[in-house]
Amino acid sequence: MAISDIVLPVTFKSDVRGLRKAEAELSKFGRNVGKVALGATAAVGGIAAVSIKAFADFDSKLQQSVSIMGDVSDAMREDMSEAAREVAKTTTFSAEQAAESFFFLASAGLDAEQSIGALPAVAQFAQAGMFDMALATDL
Numbered sequence: 336m337a338i339s340d341i342v343l344p345v346t347f348k349s350d351v352r353g354l355r356k357a358e359a360e361l362s363k364f365g366r367n368v369g370k371v372a373l374g375a376t377a378a379v380g381g382i383a384a385v386s387i388k389a390f391a392d393f394d395s396k397l398q399q400s401v402s403i404m405g406d407v408s409d410a411m412r413e414d415m416s417e418a419a420r421e422v423a424k425t426t427t428f429s430a431e432q433a434a435e436s437f438f439f440l441a442s443a444g445l446d447a448e449q450s451i452g453a454l455p456a457v458a459q460f461a462q463a464g465m466f467d468m469a470l471a472t473d474l
Contacts, residue, residue, distance in 0.1 A: 393419070393431045400437030404447050411447045418451045426458045432468060433458060439472035 397416060401407045407415075419433035428436075436457060440450035461471030 393434055396431050396434040397437065400434060400441060400450075401447070403438065404441045404450075407447050414451055415447060418454050422454055422458045425455070426462050428458055428462070428468065436468040436472065439469045443472055 397412070397419065401412055401415070415437055416434070419437070420430045422428060422433040422436075423430035426433075433454060436454060437447075437450050440453055440457065441447075445453060457468060457471045460474070461468050464471065464474075
């Protein structure tokens with residue numbers, strides 16, 4: 336006797352509502368991920384823009400101060416920059432305000448090296464007296 340193929344008809348029924356709901360949820364998830372990614376990109380871009388502006392403002396104030404001091408070497412300018420940042424860490428004044436203070440110190444007749452030495456004391460005096468760095472330099 337020979338073996339022959341047996342054919343059995345198979346019927347498959349499925350409720351596609353579950354598949355459609357899963358597809359909709361997955362699509363919704365994809366849109367939300369896109370929104371989150373867009374928001375994160377915007378936030379990072381905003382932080383970068385603020386950082387760049389803060390650096391530009393700081394650099395501008397430092398350049399204004401250096402410009403009235405005469406011949407200031409790159410190394411001395413870097414020392415001034417570091418001194419301004421250090422004052423910002425130890426007082427209530429920003430690095431930009433500290434950099435601007437070099438202008439007031441130069442206007443009072445101090446050179447770059449003297450200004451670096453005087454800046455922390457002027458900042459502490461201004462903070463203690465609750466007035467700005469220009470007045471502290473004048474006093």
